[in-house]
Amino acid sequence: MKREDIIKPENKVYSRPRLLDDNIMHYCPGCSHGVVHKIVAEVIDELGLEEHAIGIAPVGCAVFAYNYIDCDWVEAAHGRAPALATAVSRLNPDKVVFTYQGDGDLAAIGTAETIHACTRGENIVIIMINNGIYGMTGGQMSPCTLEGAKTATTPYGRRVDLNGFPLRVGNVVSILDGTCYVTRQAVHTTAAVRKAKAAIRKAFLNARAKKGTSFVEIVGTCSSGWKMSPEKSNKWMEENMFAHYPLGDIKDTDKTE
């Protein structure tokens, strides 16, 4: 029996976004990436940007983002996506350029590229999934790993005396003059997904209007890296991650101007 035999058009109440490919995703069950991919695909479609959007993929779990979202992509070296996005955007000012990165890619090895793209106010969208871990390489400590959190490289929990403090990247880039919009969202509930989508939509509109750099941090889960069930991951994220990374807009120049 084929899938089409089961899913009859008259029964359909929901479908995959047009720009999200049918490829089987490599993400683990419970991972936040799939939902954020869906939101990005929807936003590009709804804003009519499919011929204008150029994505920059990271190194990390989202390295294969280009296999799922149907727009043109460049795959960057680890952490360098904002540098690529800078050039793509400046050389092609009619395009809407976005990076899609994890916190290990963006906030550790790519710190300089991120800070300076934001400082220059590049007209790009930066989406960072903050799950506080290096998922792809097997669950090592990332810059955003919470104090006490056990990872492959902090087997007894992150100690600030050894490893320093978890980095609030959104707050860091919010003080840079080139950012126009900095927000921290999540995708663990329907309400959160709606808010995250509104944020990503606003970020793309900002880039199109050349308002400066928009930075959307999505606090997400990594069930495999955290070694918890998807359900428990969401609970742990709400209780622990949100305490250190509170959700909501951090900066919006539309409201302050």
Added chain:
Amino acid sequence: MKGNEAIAHAAIRYGADGYFGYPITPQSEVLETLEALMPWETTGMVVLQAESEVSSINMVYGGAATGKAVMTSSSSPGVSLMQEGISYLAASELPALIVNVMRGGPGLGTIHPSQSDYFQATKGGGHGDYHLIVLAPSTVQEMADFVALGFDLAFKYRTPSMILADGIVGQMMEKVVLPPQRPRRTAEQIKEQCPWAVTGREGSRKRNVVTSLELDSAVMEKNNERFQRTYREIEKNEVRYEARYTEDADYLIVAFGSIARICLKAIEDARKEGIKIGLVRPITLWPFPFDAIREAARNVKGILCVEINAGQMIEDVRLAVSDRVPVCHFGRMGGIVPNPQEVLDALKKDFINK
């Protein structure tokens, strides 16, 4: 004008779309000249001072992925930082131009001239099996001319190319005839010439993805075989060199870049003494002119390889003649440039007054 300034003028006149760089002695005049000329107001060329060489080369990577003619320039320590990006450019089969105005190393080394990045430039430099097309200018005129040549070869073969200059030719002032202004390619021309470019997925076109990643080993091997086929084509078609006084020579000097000019003076002085020396100056350091050196060395008693480094190109010269002719190295290091008399004395010591 200075060699570095010639690079900047030639880039604008080529119709380059973008330059991304970071200051480092002895090549900062490239970025300074471009910023002073403000080409974004004339040709529309983008010029950006990046936060590091790492960012510069990754901006080049991003720009090249969109089919634009983009370049960077730096000097040895900065080019070391760029090796990751250069490897990605090669692996993603992207055309781009990288200029290295070499200074002495290793480490922070010196700001004075050197040719000690020969290995890095010609043998790959970054990780993985790849080559760059490497052009070695010996005059300010060639600094200007090789910008267009470097870009054209890069686009012809979809591979990054490098101008491997040294601090002498970068800082030296000479007369130069600049090429006429070419228009930058239009968006339509880019789409036609670079159907692989990331230009926004229009209409029914499948999406373009520029990536160096391939986890399927069989496909990755195929990719590598394709890269190697390109390199064999380049080796077949693009070897460039200059030969002087080689017909009747008893000895041969092989030297590249500005040092070849010092050697030419030594050769002309030696002729007055009745010593017949020929010169082969490789213009492409990769692909290396193996056949030309083998041919020129057929009747010589010895080859002196003159480089301002500890002896790097000498390995390729020895390969060219399969050690059937004695090959010696003469060089200075630390930024010291030999004069023609030192070169001639070295040749006499190695081959004549043994």
